[in-house]
Structures are given as structure tokens and as C-alpha cells.
Amino acid sequence: MERVTVIIPALNEAGNIKRLVREVLATVPVWVIVVDNGSTDATAQEAHAAGAQVILEPRRGYGFACAAGVAAAQEGDILVFLDGDYSFLPSELPIILTPILADEADLVLGSRYRGHIAPGAMPPHQRFGNWLVARLMNWLYGLSLTDLGPYRAIRRSLLEQLDMREMTYGWPTEMMTKAARRGARLVEVPVSFHPRRAGRSKVSGTVRGTLLATWFILGVTLRYAWGQTQKQT
Numbered sequence: 001m002e003r004v005t006v007i008i009p010a011l012n013e014a015g016n017i018k019r020l021v022r023e024v025l026a027t028v029p030v031w032v033i034v035v036d037n038g039s040t041d042a043t044a045q046e047a048h049a050a051g052a053q054v055i056l057e058p059r060r061g062y063g064f065a066c067a068a069g070v071a072a073a074q075e076g077d078i079l080v081f082l083d084g085d086y087s088f089l090p091s092e093l094p095i096i097l098t099p100i101l102a103d104e105a106d107l108v109l110g111s112r113y114r115g116h117i118a119p120g121a122m123p124p125h126q127r128f129g130n131w132l133v134a135r136l137m138n139w140l141y142g143l144s145l146t147d148l149g150p151y152r153a154i155r156r157s158l159l160e161q162l163d164m165r166e167m168t169y170g171w172p173t174e175m176m177t178k179a180a181r182r183g184a185r186l187v188e189v190p191v192s193f194h195p196r197r198a199g200r201s202k203v204s205g206t207v208r209g210t211l212l213a214t215w216f217i218l219g220v221t222l223r224y225a226w227g228q229t230q231k232q233t
């Protein structure tokens with residue numbers, strides 16, 4: 001039986017994390033790690049109270065938080081990444097896990113475009129940007145994806161070969177491009193996407209977050225297409 005660890009990067013998600021962790025634990029038998037990325041609210045306490053292992057990563061950045069979760073997840077053969085703002089549903093974990101448990105995928109990506117985007121969940125610029133980068137990635141890497149799916153599952157053995165370096169916004173795209181370059185099986189499944197339940201928007205809802213994310217995501221998508229991958233992986 002393969003062991004599954006769910007990694008939740010969280011920055012000031014006290015209003016969401018308890019319910020999220022509880023629902024994950026009630027859905028499937030998994031280990032849950034919440035990486036507190038220097039929150040100033042009660043994220044760590046709430047996550048602990050809900051039954052998660054809590055680790056602290058003081059270096060700010062989505063990629064740093066995810067990498068710290070991976071380092072702590074020694075028991076996991078399969079690692080799931082789930083946002084801490086309750087925009088993805090724990091009840092859809094089985095959808096994310098099925099292809100990888102059936103050995104039909106090495107990296108499963110939850111696509112919001114194949115699934116459902118609730119009103120107000122994704123501003124138009126993010127909707128267009130994600131779609132565009134997915135198309136670019138398809139063209140550069142010979143894939144057929146529709147989204148950049150942060151809700152995802154990957155085999156630890158594959159992730160360990162990827163030599164991840166993007167420690168901020170580029171982490172999800174680096175994982176996809178490097179996995180594709182290695183000939184891994186990338187499979188999309190439909191998931192639903194909802195407005196964050198509580199707390200403040202940090203990326204898509206701010207101009208700074210949107211610009212930085214666009215810069216890093218596009219940069220990574222192009223950079224790993226030309227040459228660098230052979231040296232780095």
C-alpha cells in the first residue's frame with residue numbers, strides 16, 4: 001500500500017486551515033503536513049489542533065513552503081499539494097489520487113478548466129494567463145494540458161529527480177516542465193475551484209502578485225524548454 005502525504009503551504013490561513021485539515025483527514029487515510037510560511041495569525045495552532053503535522057518555513061515563498069513540506073514528508077510515496085485557502089476541495093482528493101494509485105500517471109494535475117470554476121473564484125486575467133501558459137507549455141513540451149493545476153499529486157521518486165530550484169511562484173511550472181522533459185506521465189483530472197473561504201488574496205487579487213507570478217511562470221516555462229534542463233536534472 002502506497003503512503004500518501006498531503007502538503008499544505010499556508011501563509012496567514014487561520015480562517016481556513018482547521019476545516020481544511022479536518023476534511024482532508026476525514027476523506028482519505030493520509031498524513032497531513034501544514035507548512036507555516038511565517039504566518040502572523042494562528043495558522044500553526046489551528047492546523048495542529050485539527051491533526052496536522054506543522055512545520056515552519058520562515059523563508060517567504062510558495063516554493064520554499066512546498067520544498068520544506070517535501071523534506072518533512074519522509075513517509076510519503078505519493079505527495080499531494082493543496083492550497084491552504086480552501087479554494088480546492090478535500091472531497092476531490094480521490095479524483096487527484098486515482099490515476100497515480102492506478103499507476104497511470106506520475107504527476108496528476110487538477111484542471112479547473114476541465115472541472116468547474118465557481119463565480120468569483122478566478123479573475124479574468126488569471127483565467128486567461130493560466131490558459132495561455134498551458135498552451136505555451138503544450139507547444140514547447142508536447143503536452144495536452146489546460147491548466148497549471150496547483151492541486152496535484154506526484155510520485156516522490158519523480159520529484160526527487162527534478163532538482164527543484166524555483167522557490168517562489170515558479171515551483172508549479174518547474175515541476176511540470178522538468179517532469180515533461182524526463183518523459184514522465186502527466187495526467188489531468190477535473191477539479192472545482194472556489195473563492196478563498198477566508199483571509200486576504202495574496203497573488204491573483206493584487207497587482208504585485210499578478211505581475212510577479214506572470215514573470216516567474218513565463219520565465220520558467222521558457223527557460224526549461226531550451227537547454228538548461230539537461231544540465232540541471
Ligand SMILES: Nc1nc2c(ncn2[C@@H]2O[C@H](COP(=O)(O)OP(=O)(O)OP(=O)(O)O)[C@@H](O)[C@H]2O)c(=O)[nH]1
Pocket residue numbers: 008009010011012013037060061062065082083084085087196200201202203204205
Ligand atoms: N502567495 C503566497 N502564498 C503562500 C506563500 N507561502 C505559502 N502560501 C500559501 O500558498 C497557497 C496559495 O497561495 P494563494 O495566496 O492562495 O495564491 P492564489 O490562489 O494565486 O491567490 P489568492 O487566493 O487570490 O491569494 C495558500 O495556501 C497560501 O497560504 C507565500 O509566500 N506567498
Ligand SMILES: [Mg+2]
Pocket residue numbers: 083085087196
Ligand atoms: Mg488561492
